[in-house]
Amino acid sequence: MSYLRVEHVEKSFGENRVLKDISFSLPKGSFLSLLGPSGCGKTTMLKIIVGLESPDKGRVFLGGRELTPKPTEQRNIGMMFQNYALFPNMTVARNIAYGLKIRKRSQAEIDEKVDWALKLVKLEGRDNDRVTLMSGGQQQRVALARALVIQPDMLLLDEPLSALDRKIRVEMQYEIRSIQRQVGITTVFVTHDQEEALTMSDAVILMNDGRIEQWDDPWTMYNQPASVFASGFIGKANILDGRLVEKNGLLTVEGPGWSFPVNERDGFKPGDAVTVAIRGEHFHIDREPGPGAVPFKIKDTVFTGSVRKINGFMGADEVQLVALNSSEAAVYAPGQELTVSTRPQYVHYYARVETR
Amino acid sequence: MKDKAFNRAILIWTGLVYAFLFLPIAVIVFMSFNANKYGALPYAFTTRWYVKLFTEDGLLAAAGLSFGFSLAAAFTAMILGTVTALGMRPLTPSWRGRYRRFISLPVVIPWLVQATSILMILNFIGWGRSYIGMFLGNTAVITPYVVMLTLGRFSDADDNTENAARTLGARPVRVFFDVTLPKLVPGILSGALMAFIMCFNSFCIQYYLAPFGVRTLPIEIFTLVRSGYTPDMNALAAVMALAAAGVALLLNKMGYSGKKLMNM
Ligand SMILES: Nc1ncnc2c1ncn2[C@@H]1O[C@H](COP(=O)(O)OP(=O)(O)OP(=O)(O)O)[C@@H](O)[C@H]1O
Numbered sequence A: 001m002s003y004l005r006v007e008h009v010e011k012s013f014g015e016n017r018v019l020k021d022i023s024f025s026l027p028k029g030s031f032l033s034l035l036g037p038s039g040c041g042k043t044t045m046l047k048i049i050v051g052l053e054s055p056d057k058g059r060v061f062l063g064g065r066e067l068t069p070k071p072t073e074q075r076n077i078g079m080m081f082q083n084y085a086l087f088p089n090m091t092v093a094r095n096i097a098y099g100l101k102i103r104k105r106s107q108a109e110i111d112e113k114v115d116w117a118l119k120l121v122k123l124e125g126r127d128n129d130r131v132t133l134m135s136g137g138q139q140q141r142v143a144l145a146r147a148l149v150i151q152p153d154m155l156l157l158d159e160p161l162s163a164l165d166r167k168i169r170v171e172m173q174y175e176i177r178s179i180q181r182q183v184g185i186t187t188v189f190v191t192h193d194q195e196e197a198l199t200m201s202d203a204v205i206l207m208n209d210g211r212i213e214q215w216d217d218p219w220t221m222y223n224q225p226a227s228v229f230a231s232g233f234i235g236k237a238n239i240l241d242g243r244l245v246e247k248n249g250l251l252t253v254e255g256p257g258w259s260f261p262v263n264e265r266d267g268f269k270p271g272d273a274v275t276v277a278i279r280g281e282h283f284h285i286d287r288e289p290g291p292g293a294v295p296f297k298i299k300d301t302v303f304t305g306s307v308r309k310i311n312g313f314m315g316a317d318e319v320q321l322v323a324l325n326s327s328e329a330a331v332y333a334p335g336q337e338l339t340v341s342t343r344p345q346y347v348h349y350y351a352r353v354e355t356r
Numbered sequence B: 001m002k003d004k005a006f007n008r009a010i011l012i013w014t015g016l017v018y019a020f021l022f023l024p025i026a027v028i029v030f031m032s033f034n035a036n037k038y039g040a041l042p043y044a045f046t047t048r049w050y051v052k053l054f055t056e057d058g059l060l061a062a063a064g065l066s067f068g069f070s071l072a073a074a075f076t077a078m079i080l081g082t083v084t085a086l087g088m089r090p091l092t093p094s095w096r097g098r099y100r101r102f103i104s105l106p107v108v109i110p111w112l113v114q115a116t117s118i119l120m121i122l123n124f125i126g127w128g129r130s131y132i133g134m135f136l137g138n139t140a141v142i143t144p145y146v147v148m149l150t151l152g153r154f155s156d157a158d159d160n161t162e163n164a165a166r167t168l169g170a171r172p173v174r175v176f177f178d179v180t181l182p183k184l185v186p187g188i189l190s191g192a193l194m195a196f197i198m199c200f201n202s203f204c205i206q207y208y209l210a211p212f213g214v215r216t217l218p219i220e221i222f223t224l225v226r227s228g229y230t231p232d233m234n235a236l237a238a239v240m241a242l243a244a245a246g247v248a249l250l251l252n253k254m255g256y257s258g259k260k261l262m263n264m
């Protein structure tokens, strides 16, 4: 049962086609992320849902009713903006109460709901603080409280965390998700951070250049990227040129100096030129060459804390492996020769696209 | 240690500039209490000139006229300027920039030129020198200050406070009064104050456009100076300096609290 339904939405600004036939839906109470690079049309999509932009074509439905003809102020959709967008001339409590005042609720009800909202975002007792003097994380909590206190039919968040530093950001990710579950509100979250999208969402829509590139749950999104773009944007896969061949009765992808068996896919046959994507952490590093292993020569290694990144050459192609930071990984050194292997399900291939 | 010497030199220089700016004012306040009619020494303290200023002079009447007139012109400029600035809001930044430069022309073009051309127009339509002509002319040259200072309050494209208010259920009119206007008020008020000061000062426009026999303060002072300087003008200058300092303080405070209010 879909609650929000977006049907064939198109939007251009002048010559610039920002959204090209976008359709998706999500069930009540679920959390969807719109993920994509800067300028791909995420904000525009949110603005169309909330009515701050109108689509050139297409329609938006919420709970079976069409939203598109209604002005923003009648849609009852809560929204959080990247730069908080709090009212600087009002205190915390007055910011939160604003939507209720507009709705002409009684003062008793307003007080009660503002208290509830302050508690929800853990800002009890901060009623009379100036919002301009609060930290970014606190301002964003006020913005969330302000959006939720009107009991909206849906919540939209436009990169609400991107202005925060990493620690507070992770904290807020967790907090937003737990509040969302607690309130049970259907949510669309916009981000260009793939990790954030994968961490928080029930479903992720990956957008690129005004189109939906892939729409899946986070696990599938990561493990079965639907395109070269998806493998490059979600995690950072090694993108290589290769060719399908048949070897010992197995479908195999072959590049200059390396080859790996792969799973069969509809529409591909031996002889096809393909683009191959393999994630760094999906390689297995072997000391002793086993069957199907490929020689690998280390160029350099980068220590990043929990993992060690190992750059080197697999045949003629340069790739990056990612190894957990174990005592074993610590001994890898430039010039060292190893072998690497992987499993067929980790080797993704797509019709050849020119990436470099 | 070169730095230290350099800093000291700069500090002394700054002091000299301040002295240059404020010495005349100090002297005039000092002299306004001097009994000698020609501002000569020896110094003998008196408040005679203040008494004269507030009892027998035309100066005070002229000051009153100027004050009232400037208030009316500044108020009109405030309304006109605010509406103009609001009208420029939906424009794209590059068009807004063009209009902003265009509207600042009346500030840049010498008032002498403007006063002459306004007088020509007024003569042409048959109003000539008149209160209404002086009012229109003065309002025209001070309105740009309000427009420019109000435009300065428009925040960047990233400011979504108005959008936020709409998502919370406020209709456009409500959004205007709850969110837009409070954001612009500091700009509007400092623009109006600036306009008032400029109008109060605008000898040139008033000299050209005031009806014959009507003397605003700048005209009155000009006339008096030509016929011979009297110490009660020192007293007036001192009073005005005090009032202006008050206004400057107010402006400063408004700018400050405005900033504090709005810095997001
Ligand atoms: N009001 C507008 N007028 C003209 N062009 C616009 C307007 N709003 C957005 N665009 C353009 O539409 C494209 C998509 O913008 P949008 O803000 O939706 O991107 P985004 O995915 O949210 O990017 P970001 O991650 O940078 O916020 C951009 O090229 C942008 O310049």
Ligand SMILES: [Mg+2]
Residues within 6 Å of the ligand: A042, A043, A044, A158
């Ligand atoms: Mg955006």
